Amino acid sequence: MSKRFELLNTWFEKEDVETVLSHFLKTYHGKIALSSSYGAEDQVLTDMLVKIDPMAKIFSLDTGRLPEETYALMEQTNRKYRIKVDVYHPDATEVEALYKVQGINGFRDSVENRKECCYVRKIKPLRRALEGLDVWITGLRRSQSPTRETMRLIEWDEANGLIKLNPLIEWDEKKVWDYIKENKVPYNVLHDQGYPSIGCAPCTRAICEGEDLRAGRWWWENPEHKECGLHLNRS
Template sequence: MSLVDKIVEEPAKEELDRINAELEDATPQEIIKWAVDRFGDGLILACSFGGISGMAILDMAVKIKPDIDVFYIDTDFLFPETHQTKEEAIKRYGIKPIAFKTKLTPEAQAEKYGDELWKRNPDLCCHIRKVEPTREALKGRSAWITGLRRDQSSTRRNVRPVEWDYKFGLYKINPLAYWNEREVWRYIFKHNVPYNPLHDQGYPSIGCTHCTSPVYGSEDSRAGRWAGTGKVECGLHIKLPQTESSSQ
């Protein structure tokens, strides 16, 4: 049972298999169009203004549904370049991205949990500053669009275009599931899509200032996230069974 009020029922595995079989050869734009037609205003797009996948999807989505709802999570620790990219996207696409953030200020978090929680317990820090605000963002929604790709990390190798999100109790749409990084960059350059300038400084994956570092050589593109901690996901996209403890 999800911790948010579900407004759509979980589909049977056979139904998800059928949908993904139908979309197996679909373009990202066709997947987005399918989601728009299926979920209408119940659909919302998550864009961090950090990753290239999210920017490519944003460009595609506004061409299909110009008034699509867009949200981002303001952790209070975003890079200035991320805010810059958001402002460029607002000017370019005429969007009004909705910011969601925890009510716990950085100062209040330090007072409650101690200084630099991200160093001592990055899972808890992400839960407070990313997972719970996302839960709020998805309330009342039937589906959300994400930038997940199979090539991003070992934890994402089985991503499919349409999934059921047990954590939040709605459909998860991954239009770029089968694309690789080169294909995303090709789209970015072909369509002159704005992207976070930190990508040109060795940051293939961009999160919070305290937990993001450059990546070198042949390292995994997400190796710069929580480097040295063993952590590879913020908690938003970890697959869960059908029940979840509120402490997770």
């Protein structure tokens, strides 16, 4: 990590989340956005952003295979906050080509297949969503999984050529849910059914007691592989 980002992390690591968000929203006005998958953390950040700036840009990726409960939360969120979250979809031609090669659930046959599915349905739409931005805000937390333990509050995303801001990086699970309850933030009802992390319907299951928070994502793979590729390239 460059000296600039080390300095930025030193400056902001003791500040509360609202202060960090306020600074970046003001400094990068019109060039900053929250990427929301409608998880608990993203809902917390949506609530904070709208309170700071009702016109703050928020976008989401609709892979075409999300749970019905996630679509319901999309609508609920728009109505509660009187916003219109931008939604990006995968290219239909590329999805059709993927189906011809893999079939409907071929992503379970290998890590390579699964990553290709994520590439078509998530990574390419993300790149379109990030066009013209200088900063993207995420709901990543360090304690979520082994693949996120070294992430920092402020990072440079080499793959996408912009700053990645992770305001909740130091939060634990309890702090997230305390905020949701105290502020009456809408959340995905699947969380109440044992789903701490929610992605595409066929790639997500409830977890058992004692399993880590990401155990229900791509559960047939080893823990070190459990990223779709959105958050691996950074420096």
